[in-house]
Amino acid sequence: MRVLVVDDEPGMTRALRRGLTAEGFVVEIAHDGPTGLQAARFGEFDAVLLDIMLPGMSGYDVVRTLRAEDNWVPVLMVSAKDGEYDQADGLDCGADDYLVKPVSFVVLVARLRALLRRAPAPRPVLLEAAGVSLDPASRDVTVDGDDIALSTREAALLEHLLRAHPRPVSKERLLDDIWAGASADPNVVEAYVGHLRRKIGRARITTVRGLGYRLTASDDGA
CATH class of the missing domain: 1.10.10.10 (Winged helix-like DNA-binding domain superfamily/Winged helix DNA-binding domain)
Structure with missing residues (x-):
């Protein structure tokens, strides 16, 4: 399974690459919003782990743009923004799930596998x-x-x-x-x-x- 991690924290991306690779995933990293958006558009990923506070383009805008383009790749937001409205906004924008940092790696992998069990079927345009x-x-x-x-x-x-x-x-x-x-x-x-x-x-x-x-x-x- 190919996973895109979009996060600007080097320590976080290193830990995720190491941990997810050990779990059998193929991992690609993007460190800013525009790069992450382009990768998600054309990289044929099975899932995206997406931070919100990113250089160049917020995670909200990344997932909103993907959904507007009828790209339904599963998106798990992983962010330090822990307010109830932050989480609701992430889901409203089109994310499939939301985890608050710091997050248990065991829980993150379980949530990720749960998303991957769902077929990213196209959703009705109207x-x-x-x-x-x-x-x-x-x-x-x-x-x-x-x-x-x-x-x-x-x-x-x-x-x-x-x-x-x-x-x-x-x-x-x-x-x-x-x-x-x-x-x-x-x-x-x-x-x-x-x-x-x-x-x-x-x-x-x-x-x-x-x-x-x-x-x-x-x-x-x-």
């Missing part, structure tokens, strides 16, 4: 249901053909509902995925559901008792 459409890469949203503006987390919430449609999504799943399992008040999910309802139409998001929230056609329920 998600559509109940008169709502979302481009996951650009976050462009239309409701009944009209453009609307959503915040990053509102768009992430809508994406979860669209991908699950017509099944409901639990509050716990939304909290874990959008807020990266942080110790946020679960009521934050209810608040964002309320924000999203006001923008796309209250009747389009149904509360399913005991199961969570489901996207519905505007004339199917409230």
Whole structure:
């Protein structure tokens, strides 16, 4: 398996190259954002380990650009940025997982192998249901053909509902995925559901008792 490590800390990249090579991976290193982006574009890697704070281009922009180009190589962000919003932003940008430095090498390898077990299947260019459409890469949203503006987390919430449609999504799943399992008040999910309802139409998001929230056609329920 070929792994690209994008990190500007020489000690970190040396340790990762040594450890991952011992685990049987072929490892390539990039020390800045633009170089990492080019390598990820054309290097045919099985996974990318990506820092956020990089010279030339942030890790956020690297993964956002890859996803906008329909490049779905698995990306594991490994960063010293440990805030809940940092982690949520990384996942919102398109990363598949996020670890905070300093990280256990055993845990990192386990997370990496878990990503590699998933086939990086192309994701839909446009998600559509109940008169709502979302481009996951650009976050462009239309409701009944009209453009609307959503915040990053509102768009992430809508994406979860669209991908699950017509099944409901639990509050716990939304909290874990959008807020990266942080110790946020679960009521934050209810608040964002309320924000999203006001923008796309209250009747389009149904509360399913005991199961969570489901996207519905505007004339199917409230």
